[in-house]
Amino acid sequence: MAYFVMLCFTVFAQNGAETIDGNRLSPKEFTISASPVFDLMGVTPSQVNRTSDIKDFKVDWLFKSWRLSPNFGIQSQPVWEILYNRKDLKKYQEASFFMRRLASLDLSIGSILNEENDRRIGFSGKINLFKAKDPLLVKDLYSDLGEKYKAEAKQLEAELKDIRIKFDTIQSVIEKSEARNQMEATREQLLSINSRRREDINSRARMFVAENWNASSLDIAFGRINTYQTDSAGSLKSLRMNRNTAWGVWLNGNVGF
Numbered sequence: 001m002a003y004f005v006m007l008c009f010t011v012f013a014q015n016g017a018e019t020i021d022g023n024r025l026s027p028k029e030f031t032i033s034a035s036p037v038f039d040l041m042g043v044t045p046s047q048v049n050r051t052s053d054i055k056d057f058k059v060d061w062l063f064k065s066w067r068l069s070p071n072f073g074i075q076s077q078p079v080w081e082i083l084y085n086r087k088d089l090k091k092y093q094e095a096s097f098f099m100r101r102l103a104s105l106d107l108s109i110g111s112i113l114n115e116e117n118d119r120r121i122g123f124s125g126k127i128n129l130f131k132a133k134d135p136l137l138v139k140d141l142y143s144d145l146g147e148k149y150k151a152e153a154k155q156l157e158a159e160l161k162d163i164r165i166k167f168d169t170i171q172s173v174i175e176k177s178e179a180r181n182q183m184e185a186t187r188e189q190l191l192s193i194n195s196r197r198r199e200d201i202n203s204r205a206r207m208f209v210a211e212n213w214n215a216s217s218l219d220i221a222f223g224r225i226n227t228y229q230t231d232s233a234g235s236l237k238s239l240r241m242n243r244n245t246a247w248g249v250w251l252n253g254n255v256g257f
Contacts, residue, residue: 036221037108037124038073040248073110079103086194088146089201092136104128118240119230124223132256133215135205142201149197156190214256222249 080103084092092103109123135141163183170176227244228236239245 036106036126037110037122037223037225038112040124040223040225041110041112041120041122071112073108075106075108077103077106079105085198089136089142090146093139100134101128113230114227117230118244119228119236120225120244121228122223122225124221126219126221128217128219130216130218132217133208133212135208135212136201138208141204141208145197145200145204149193153190153193156186156193160186160190214254216253216255218251218253220249220251222247224248 079099083099084095084103092100095103104127106126107123108125109121111119111121113119160183163179163186167176167179167183170179224247225245227240227242229238229240231237
């Protein structure tokens with residue numbers, strides 16, 4: 001027997017901010033938690049190692065002993081990563097309402113070891129149903145970035161082409177080594193354009209969110225947790241059929257006024 005839990009949270013945000021250090025204002029944005037699977041497990045997302053980009057994450061250490069390690073989590077937005085993250089922002093801005101909602105789909109899996117030495121293994125997903133202020137749809141906020149990095153890419157490609165032409169005519173070993181280093185540095189600058197453009201977009205998006213911190217939104221999340229008894233070696237034995245094994249569905253929403 002498995003338990004089913006449904007929770008609904010609604011937050012009413014007043015048009016104001018918390019005051020810190022006298023005159024300094026620190027507005028708060030209301031959003032669903034970063035790692036819903038760990039919310040369902042009852043542990044804080046801060047205990048989960050997070051990276052800024054999916055390509056930076058390595059999971060080979062999970063399989064060294066060919067056993068599921070406790071206290072780890074993996075989280076990703078697959079639709080965003082595949083279709084929009086490394087593309088021009090116009091692709092997202094011109095996408096349909098359904099595809100933009102699908103881009104917010106967040107999937108996570110995780111495993112923890114609780115105080116009774118039971119292993120809890122779960123998965124979860126969340127998706128945004130409504131967002132009154134989507135920072136990525138404010139075209140004027142990023143209009144100059146596209147032209148800026150497009151011009152930079154064109155200039156770097158021209159420089160790289162010139163260096164390659166000169167490289168074939170250089171006779172001096174020292175000059176050839178310097179040209180090779182210059183060519184490599186130019187190539188690295190060219191390859192870093194996408195990441196630098198994403199950093200600028202994220203920075204401006206954070207500014208927009210800070211100014212519209214109480215904008216209305218609604219998220220839905222779901223997940224399942226299985227709790228297993230373990231033996232002295234840490235191997236899974238039997239499934240605990242109690243409230244620690246359950247499905248969960250919950251809503252997080254906020255309305256500014």
